[in-house]
Amino acid sequence: xxxxxxxxxxxxxxxxxxxxxxxxxxxxxxxxxxxxxxxxxxxxxxxxxxxxxxxxxxxxxxxxxxxxxxxxxxxxxxxxxxxxxxxxxxxxxxxxxxxxxxxxxxxxxxxxx
Numbered sequence: 001x002x003x004x005x006x007x008x009x010x011x012x013x014x015x016x017x018x019x020x021x022x023x024x025x026x027x028x029x030x031x032x033x034x035x036x037x038x039x040x041x042x043x044x045x046x047x048x049x050x051x052x053x054x055x056x057x058x059x060x061x062x063x064x065x066x067x068x069x070x071x072x073x074x075x076x077x078x079x080x081x082x083x084x085x086x087x088x089x090x091x092x093x094x095x096x097x098x099x100x101x102x103x104x105x106x107x108x109x110x111x112x113x
Contacts, residue, residue: 001040007096008039016085023082024074027067034063035089042097050106053099057090057107065112078113086113 003009013035017023038060047053064078064086071077078086087104094102 001044003036003039004043005039005096008093011089011092011096013089014085017082020081023076024071027070027074027076030067030070031064031086034060034067035093038090038093039096042093047099050099050102053094053097053102054106054109057094058110061090061108061110065110068113083111083113 012018013032014028017028017031018025038056041056041060042053045052045056047056068078071082087108090107091102091104094100094104094107
């Protein structure tokens with residue numbers, strides 16, 4: 001199902017990372033897919049409060065945790081720049097769907113990166 005939220009649909013997720021050859025595009029594509037799927041889940045489940053949103057974002061964060069091995073296999077890693085970009089995209093998603101009080105650290109609380 002395509003993302004219906006105009007802000008989210010127009011977002012170029014992980015844009016800064018795609019500009020850096022250190023980060024392999026084929027792994028970034030998987031990360032972008034996680035973020036798009038998160039938008040789709042937010043639209044489908046319509047979380048009523050921050051706790052429900054955090055459950056969705058933390059599950060997506062677990063998916064990013066699983067990508068760490070793929071980054072490493074490609075000679076890369078989720079390091080400071082990547083952490084900031086990924087966290088920023090999670091925060092953007094929360095904002096785009098009206099969760100203006102979302103705490104970025106709680107959005108990605110389950111991160112291992």
